[in-house]
Amino acid sequence: MNLREDWQFRGLVHQTTDDTVLERLSAGGLTGYIGFDPTAPSLHLGSLMQICLLRRLQLAGNRPIALAGGGTGLIGDPSFKDAERPLLDAERLAANVEGIREQLSQFLDFSASAGASKALLVNNADWLTTISLTDFLRDVGKHFTVNQMIAKEAVRSRLERDDVGLSFTEFSYMLLQAYDFLRLHQDYDCTLQLGGSDQWGNIVTGVELVRKVTGHSVHAITSPLLVNADGKKMGKSEGTTQRVWLDATMTSPFAMHQFLLNTDDASTPSRLRCFTFLSHDEIRELDESIKSAPQERRAQRALADAVVSFIHGEAAARAAQRAGDALFSETIDELDEATLLAVMGDAPSSTWSREELGDGVSATEMLVRCGLAKSRGEARRFVEQGGVYVNNRRLASDPEATIDLSRALHDRYLVLRRGRHELHLVVAG
RNA sequence: GGGUCGGUGCCCGAGCGGCCAAUGGGAUCUGGCUGUAAACCAGACGGCUUUGCCUACGGGGGUUCAAAUCCCUCCCGGCCCA
Incomplete structure (x- = not known):
């Protein structure tokens, strides 16, 4: 099984600059990069595809470069965005880059033992913040005409809209990204850039720049953007309620596991292919299980286990699994105290005074203070519904309902749940 | 700088003096059906001490018994001209 066959089976390839790249990657020894935007202190599930791609690259004997966009982040990529991005200040950006560096280092092999395919992490702020404006315009800008730049699909909608514009700053973004490729090519002999299919325009601009400046031909591979069954980009602001972050303190392993477990049937095969390193046979078998026994959700379970293991480790994946089983398929009051606490370990919790709980607390009040409702009005609605x-x-749908210690498990714990998924542990102090 | 069009709830978008917390769509949330899914159906969707009150239609000021709606001014955005 070589890389080309594997990637084709998994559907990782959307477009390439030429057919031979995949063959050459299969042979190993190339250097390829992917850029990561430091828009937040953590990466989220939307970046998992890219992370896995770099890893696959490395496993096949190539050198992966993860590029943190500390410089491009100062500008903001306008590709397919429908409005001007707010600028991040340099300090926050630097902090974000730091967070992302740390995360990426867990997923790739940066040790010397990896030899020629030892992964590399670079920050484009290193060159983008130091090059002078006139140098940039002469050395980079001179190679492109505005005519071709405005023809790019990625910016077209912004140019055609009559309510928002496209600032020169954002318009310039593609040149900065092109310059990244040039630098990586010159400094690290990088000959390949990967990215989501929305990056195609930016990437080929880089390919062109490298060719014009050095005469070398470098390559591009884009991968399809994964969407949910309803056509929405996954992992962006969708998901259950928020983004699913890779940082365990921002999104608990349990929440991530649940999110993946709830993947709809139609999206599961492609996610198994893109987000896991399961063998082709295992994947085919799971595909089959979706058809033959969808209610068992074996494929979703395998997906959730594999991804959470990859990101947070096997122990976390097992814990998330157990927690889900306990919370959804057993009666929770049969759990012993230690198990209950382990299961609820990921959920937010709060401590309440015994006296207060003894007297009974109104359900709406409790929901608001636990953060399960934004306002008393909303809390009231949840109860009524x-x-x-x-x-x-289920609590009686009476807005005056109260909750007291008589319901507590082990005389101290109340597991408060709102809707299907939102949990909170109330502890009597 | 000049002209012009526009800024309404999470988003899009109606309303153009009282019947407006503001039609409609999307998103979201809750419930039903299910498989802790999808689709579908029903309901909710500014806040509160909830038959009422408060805050809101870019900011400020004004006219009026009464303004999201009229006037002035400022800020922001699109387009055209310079």
């Missing part, structure tokens, strides 16, 4: 559960038993 029957969306509130204590220890997995």
Whole structure:
């Protein structure tokens, strides 16, 4: 099984500059890079595809470069965005780059033992913040005409809209990214850039720049953007309620596991291919299980286990698994105290005074203070609609309902749930 | 700088003096059906001490018994001209 066959099976390739790249990658020994935007202190599931691509590259004996966009982040990529991006200040950006560096270092092999395919992490702020404007315009800008730049699909919609514009700053973004490729080619002999299919325009601009400046031909591979069954980009602001972050303190392993477990049937095969390193046979078998026994959701379970293991480790994946099983398929009041705490370990919790709970606290009040409702009005609505559960038993849909210690598990714990998924552990102090 | 069009709830977008917390769509949320899914159906969707009150239609000021709606001014954006 070589890389080309594997990538084709997994559907990782959307477009390439030429057919031979995949063959050459299969042979190993190339250097390829992917850029990561430091828009937040953590990467999220939307970047998992890119992370896996770099890893696959490395496993096949190539050198992966992860490029943190500390410089391009100062500008903001306008590709297919429908409005001007707010600028991030340099300090936040630097902090974000740091966070991302740390995360990426877990997924690639940066040790000397990797030899020629030892991964590299670079920050384009190193060159983008130091090059002079006139040098940039002469050495980079001179190679492109505005005519071809405005013809790019990625910016077209912004140019055609009559309510928002495209600032010169954002318009210049593609040149900065092109310059990155040139630098990586010159400094590290990098001959390949990968990215999502929305990056095609930016990437080929880089390919062109390298050719014009050095005469060398370098390559591009884009991968399809994964969408949910409803056509929305996954992992962006969608998901259950928020983005699914890779940082365990921002999105708990349990929440991530749940998110993946809830993947709809139609999207599961492609996610298994892109986000896991399972063998082709295993994947085919899981595909089959979706058709033959969808209610078992073996494929979703395998996906959730594999991804959480990859990101947070096997122990975290097992814990998330157990927590889900306990919370959704057993009666929670049968759990012993240690198990209950382990299961609820990921969920937010709060400590309440015994006296207060003894007297009974109104359900709406409790929902608001636990952060399960944004306002009393919303809390009242949840109760009225029957969306509130204590220890997995639905609360009477009475807005005056109160909750007291008599329901507590082990005389201290109340598992408060709102709707299907939002949990909170109330502890009597 | 000049002209012109526009800025409404999470987003899009109606309203153009009282019947407006503001039509409609999307998103989201809750419930039902299910498989902790999708689709579908029903409901909710500014806040509160909830038969009422408060805050909101870019900011400020004004006219009026009454303004998202009229006037002035400022800020922001699009387009055209310079």
